[in-house]
Amino acid sequence: METLKEKTAKGLFWGGMSNGFQQLIALVFGIILGRLLDRGDYGMIAMITIFSVVANELQSSGFKTGLINLKAPQHEDYNSVFWFNVFACVVLYTILFFSAPLIADYYHQPALVWLSRYAFLSFVFSGLGMAQSAYLTKNLKIKEMAKCTMIATLLSSIVGAVMAWLHFSYWALATQNLLLILINTLLLWHFSPWRPTLHIDFGPVRRMFSFSVKIMLSAILVQINANVMNIMLGRHFTKQETGDYSQAYKWSTMCSFFVQGMLKQVDMPVLAGLHDERERQLRVLRKMMRFTAFISFPLLFGFALVSHEFIMLTIGPKWEQSASLLPYLCLSCAFTPLTTLMSDSVVTRGKSGIYMWNTLALGLCEIVLMTILWPYGIRTMVYAFVAVNLLWVPVWFFFLHRLTAYRWLSFLTDIVPFALAALGVMVATHFITNSLQNYKLLLGSRIVIAAALYYLVMLVARVQILKDCQQFLLSRLTKRKQ
Numbered sequence: 001m002e003t004l005k006e007k008t009a010k011g012l013f014w015g016g017m018s019n020g021f022q023q024l025i026a027l028v029f030g031i032i033l034g035r036l037l038d039r040g041d042y043g044m045i046a047m048i049t050i051f052s053v054v055a056n057e058l059q060s061s062g063f064k065t066g067l068i069n070l071k072a073p074q075h076e077d078y079n080s081v082f083w084f085n086v087f088a089c090v091v092l093y094t095i096l097f098f099s100a101p102l103i104a105d106y107y108h109q110p111a112l113v114w115l116s117r118y119a120f121l122s123f124v125f126s127g128l129g130m131a132q133s134a135y136l137t138k139n140l141k142i143k144e145m146a147k148c149t150m151i152a153t154l155l156s157s158i159v160g161a162v163m164a165w166l167h168f169s170y171w172a173l174a175t176q177n178l179l180l181i182l183i184n185t186l187l188l189w190h191f192s193p194w195r196p197t198l199h200i201d202f203g204p205v206r207r208m209f210s211f212s213v214k215i216m217l218s219a220i221l222v223q224i225n226a227n228v229m230n231i232m233l234g235r236h237f238t239k240q241e242t243g244d245y246s247q248a249y250k251w252s253t254m255c256s257f258f259v260q261g262m263l264k265q266v267d268m269p270v271l272a273g274l275h276d277e278r279e280r281q282l283r284v285l286r287k288m289m290r291f292t293a294f295i296s297f298p299l300l301f302g303f304a305l306v307s308h309e310f311i312m313l314t315i316g317p318k319w320e321q322s323a324s325l326l327p328y329l330c331l332s333c334a335f336t337p338l339t340t341l342m343s344d345s346v347v348t349r350g351k352s353g354i355y356m357w358n359t360l361a362l363g364l365c366e367i368v369l370m371t372i373l374w375p376y377g378i379r380t381m382v383y384a385f386v387a388v389n390l391l392w393v394p395v396w397f398f399f400l401h402r403l404t405a406y407r408w409l410s411f412l413t414d415i416v417p418f419a420l421a422a423l424g425v426m427v428a429t430h431f432i433t434n435s436l437q438n439y440k441l442l443l444g445s446r447i448v449i450a451a452a453l454y455y456l457v458m459l460v461a462r463v464q465i466l467k468d469c470q471q472f473l474l475s476r477l478t479k480r481k482q
Contacts, residue, residue: 025150026254029157034247034315036164037172043239044170045177046246047107048116050227051096053123065215065347066208067134075194080204082131082196089127096120107234119174122181129185132192144191152184214352221359225366229385232370233378245378247315248322252329255303259296259337282405285345286414287465292337293415294465297422298454300334305426306446309439325382332386335393338415342396349403358399362392421461425453 063081067073097117104112136145160176168175224231229249233242303310304327311323346355369384397411429450436442458466 025153025157029161030250030254031314032161033164033172033176034319036161037169038240039243039247039318040239041170041173041243042246042250043234043241043243044109044112044115045119045173046227046230046242047109047234047239048103048112048119050223050231051103051116051120053223053227063205063208063212064130064134064137065352066212067131068138069211069348069350070138070208073134073138075197076201077204077208078131078135078194079196079199080202081134081208083200084202084205085127085130089124093120093124109239115170115174118171119178122178125178125182125185129188131196132185132188132194135192135194136188141191145188148184148187148191151187152180155183156180211350211352214356215347218352218356218359221356221363225359225363228363228366228370229381232374232381236374237378241321241378244319244321245325245382247319248325248329251307251311251322252300252303252326252333253336255299255330256296256333256336259292259299260340278405285341285404285406286410288341289338289411289414290418290465292341293418294458294463296334296337297419298425298450300330301422301426302447302450304330305430305450306443309443309446313439313443325379328382328386332389334419335390339393339396342400345400346396346403351399351403354399354403358395362388362395417461421457422454425450425457428453 063084067077067081070077097120100113100116103116104110133145135141156176156179159179160172163172163175229245230242233245307326307330308323311319311326343355343359365388366385369388370381373380373384397406397408400406401408401411429446432449433442433445436445455466
């Protein structure tokens with residue numbers, strides 16, 4: 001029988017494997033697509049992303065989180081959520097199908113009518129796998145979910161690259177995303193033993209509604225917050241300029257999603273499972289916080305360090321404007337996994353209302369600022385976007401602190417040493433390599449030197465998280481040999 005520590009470690013491992021593979025594939029095919037497609041192609045997709053992700057949150061309505069937070073969900077609970085999603089999918093896709101001309105008119109892009117109708121199919125496919133995803137997550141079947149993600153990412157990326165090579169422009173990006181979700185849903189059905197039945201009872205949905213609707217609204221607000229720049233840029237700037245920002249945002253979030261993806265597989269089911277053991281729950285939360293800081297800060301600060309030469313070498317000089325925005329977005333994204341962990345912890349305490357209102361306040365601040373600042377240009381908007389998200393980190397902790405015994409000093413002790421170590425390493429690496437002119441040599445030397453210095457600092461400081469990671473990897477290798 002596996003202990004909670006072993007289950008959590010295994011979940012983080014497979015979450016890391018899955019997201020590492022996913023980001024590696026995204027890196028390779030992101031480079032291919034970045035070279036094959038134009039800036040405007042990315043801009044077109046960026047304009048409609050908000051509609052499909054909001055529709056996806058509407059049809060799921062937070063019930064996946066609701067199922068995960070139930071102590072022992074039964075077949076009736078999963079079945080109720082499944083059929084609710086099916087009916088919601090049909091209604092919402094119909095609404096969006098007929099709303100496509102209004103979307104195209106808002107952005108002054110007639111081609112968006114049929115592109116929108118095609119891209120919006122993705123949330124229909126996503127809804128059909130929501131209950132299966134909740135079942136696997138609740139039962140910590142992280143390995144199976146990792147396989148779903150990895151296979152779907154690889155196959156959809158190959159199709160997208162082939163379509164881009166055949167000059168399908170933005171249709172390649174839309175198809176890639178559509179296939180990613182469709183294949184992932186089919187694989188979730190393959191790995192999940194749960195199956196729906198025709199006995200439809202929406203009673204469980206009604207019982208979960210008060211909790212889940214707040215999760216739904218919060219998730220919608222999170223997506224609006226993440227896409228507020230695309231909404232404003234698509235309206236007031238060209239599709240090429242929108243594409244520049246979209247490309248920079250994609251690369252910056254790729255690293256933070258790697259860390260978030262690892263946590264998302266385990267944080268809520270593990271913390272929810274310790275609901276009646278508050279002291280133990282806090283210890284687990286603090287350990288997750290240290291692990292997150294240990295990974296996130298060097299990864300994102302490091303990417304900010306090499307962002308210019310990375311963009312120039314991989315997707316080319318046509319994306320130079322993206323390269324200039326990327327370091328600032330990396331700074332904001334370094335803290336995103338931490339705020340995700342804090343918000344998930346708030347939700348596991350049953351306080352979905354706090355999650356919703358706090359997310360709403362953040363979104364309103366961003367929307368007001370972007371509305372005021374857009375005449376001053378994209379760079380000013382990016383500065384404001386990053387500043388607001390950084391300032392919201394202590395706001396999230398304020399609410400977590402009120403719900404738990406997690407003290408401010410403990411929080412700072414858990415994250416600041418890793419932030420300072422990562423920042424110091426990147427500054428030192430910058431000065432050591434500053435005289436190099438060749439992009440390839442500069443990129444390679446900065447990655448090697450920064451990684452070596454950070455590892456050395458963690459080793460000298462005898463950081464426990466490093467020891468735990470090494471012990472776990474060693475145990476995995478030992479089991480494989482046996």
